[in-house]
Amino acid sequence: MSDYIIQMINITKVFPGIKANDNITLQLKRGEIHALLGENGAGKSTLMSILFGLYQAEEGQILKDGVPVLVKDPNDANELGIGMVHQHFKLVHNFTVLENIVLGVETTRHGTLHMDEARQKVMTLSEQYGLLIKPDALIEDITVGMQQRVEILKMLYRDNEILIFDEPTAVLTPQEIDELMRIMRSLAAEGKSILFITHKLAEIMAVADRCTVLRKGKYIGTVDVKSSSPQELAEMMVGHKVDFKIDKQPAQPGEPALHVRRLSVEGSHGDKKAVNNVSFDVYKGEIVCIAGIDGNGQSELVYAITGLMPSTGEIKLNQAPIDHQSIQKRIKAGLAHIPEDRHKHGLVLDYDLQQNLSLKRYKTIEMQRHGFIRFDKVRSYAEGLIERFDIRSGQGADTSARSMSGGNQQKAIIAREIDIDPEVLIAVQPTRGLDVGAMLYIHEQLVKVRDEGKAILLISLELDEVFQLADRILVIYEGEIVAELDPKQTTPQELGLYMSGSKRQEEYA
């Protein structure tokens, strides 16, 4: 019998215009935890989709136990014992945990459901691997962490022996991450083989045995994690030496710039408020970060401050109330917003780069005369920003925004927002989906804006980013601020307790 349970040999997958996987080889040993590391767009997900039967490779072959196999669809993958926990869980929300686990492979007798056997098997598995679940709870009522355990149990219930985890920690608190790591280790100890897709080095160092690195669709190498270092892995992933720390002096907060009191936003279902009675200040010259798990009211809070959503309560910008102002007036008062979704809010994709760069400025005196756009001024303004912020595109100012890469689209938005010379800059997940180079650049820009004496409200889901940038951390949980922390005196673990709602500071009780 072969040493390797799964081998993907010389896999090549071409999408129109792009080689997503270029001659990649991945060998998974029985009972190991094998990390697959790479930046966004390196080809990790494509490779795993090929293994799981969602895509077919143009070249190369897949071997199981040394025997070539064909994986045409996920059913084939399941028969070969390959299971996958997707980044976005595939669960039926109004079904119970147990129903979700057996869905598709129900135990029946004379055509009627017989859940007793299924329940027995699920509970046995649950105990064996320490996967704590409530079998009769509805999915919509349980935590994200438990939902993930349900996904894992789904694989185990189907007797899968090769388990793929696609960025499993993105939605978890630090405590839940620790728990997941423990579960992964116990699975491996029981002989399961695990493929673990991630771009977080700390997690690889903590749990993986070996690590395969991809960069821009190419195979870079496979290393033994114990004899490697985070620096080496980072260098393999990015292609050059990287310094993750940016140069950041302690903040020197001045006057309050953004003043929020008793802010509430109605929830979309009417029963529960999305933002509930939130009060805080952001001072000039500091970065305040709102940390929290996705979906705890961050988006609504930002929409309320920027005017995209109605709210109750008090919002003041430089002492002047703006809560009843139109969006345009708020922008004029000095509110800039780097939005969460750059395609929905940030850009008009069918406009070209210069039109997008002038999206908040086309009405200024220098860009129009009697309502007629002065195209020469728009162009020279855009070219200035392109130069200053190093926005790369095919045809300069005339490039359609749609055809630009994500990193450059984000740079364009950031250039536009910083250049309106705001009093308060709200940045929501400003580095989402970007590679390390673009991420560092954006972090530097934000710190620069802060050092110019502007107030920055940062909303981030990435704890690395929170600790990198924040001068003060506010933790949001279920639409309420539950803690204020000093990033120098707290740990990700402590932050995690607040984020998951298991802890709350007294003054916020």
Place this chain on the structure above:
Amino acid sequence: MSKIRKSLSSMSASLVAILAGLIAGFVILLFSNPSSALKGLTTILIGGWNNGMKGVGQVLYYATPIIMTGLAVGFAFKTGMFNIGATGQLMVGGFVSIYVGVTWTFLPGGLHWVVALIMGAAAGMLWGMIVGVFKALLNVHEVITSIMLNYIALYGINYMVKNSHLFDSLKNQTVNVAASAVIPKAGLDRIFYIAKGRLNDPSAVNAGILIAIGLAVLMYIILNKTTFGFELKACGYNRHASRYAGISENRAIITSMAIAGALAGTAGTLMYLAPASGMHIHVEEVLAAQGFTGIAVALLGMSNPLGIIFSGLFIAHITVGGFYLQSLKYMKEIIEVIIGLIIYFSAFSLLVRDLIAKIGKRKTKKDKQSSKEVTA
């Protein structure tokens, strides 16, 4: 340079559609009467020229209202709205202009038709604005409101015509407007005519075509050169981003529907401010066809005001050609079928164009593959 190429590529899509529509139309001609099919096709293609300068004038005459309704549909479309209500706006505008044209005879000659035209446009504007207001403030879809308003316009006008002094019960239509309210010829009748013995037989064309072309140019300028047009188009492309950037989406929706309504209302005035021999509002249960032809004109003209001038002229051209087709013992409805096919193909041609663009991109990308970033 890239701009010229861009407009060429969008034009090519329309041209491909026209070609495909004509080929399919030729096949239909072949089936219904093979012996004169080729002659039929040339008759269609020659269009107005079948009857000398008069025919050309007729093309301009038929083109006038459909260029206007084409603009009404295309302008709203640029703001992301589907104005299926052009026909209702046209009828309301036409009715009000007839009312002014018949009753306000106290106005001096040179001014009468101008006032009638402006009042008609204003009425169409109000009718269009209702749609915009419902959409902006109550989030009622514009297609639903405009379809309903089409029928309200139709039956409301029928009722008002029948029960007023505007009704000519013998002909079951509106009475003639005062001579001073007729759109002037502006000398066009001295260009577009054919000689019949010693008399000139002029076409029905009037200054309306000049007004239509002028308004198309104006719309082009508004959309492409002004901050107002910039806002409207931004809302059409991405209303979320527009809101985010501080543009009032509601205002954009209402103003764009108001302008679209005014354009369609003007179409109505240009149709009905006609002499006794010209068009009148008939009391019947049919929506004005020009409103729907406008959708086709806008689609074929890619919603570009200048493109709409040409697509309007083209559709009028083959419509007139279809009129002469009857001399070859074809039904004149065949031309409607061919126009329908052209529209059908122009919807496809958008797909074809995207396909061509993709293939082109793939080729250039292959060349630079080594330097290209790879995404999964």
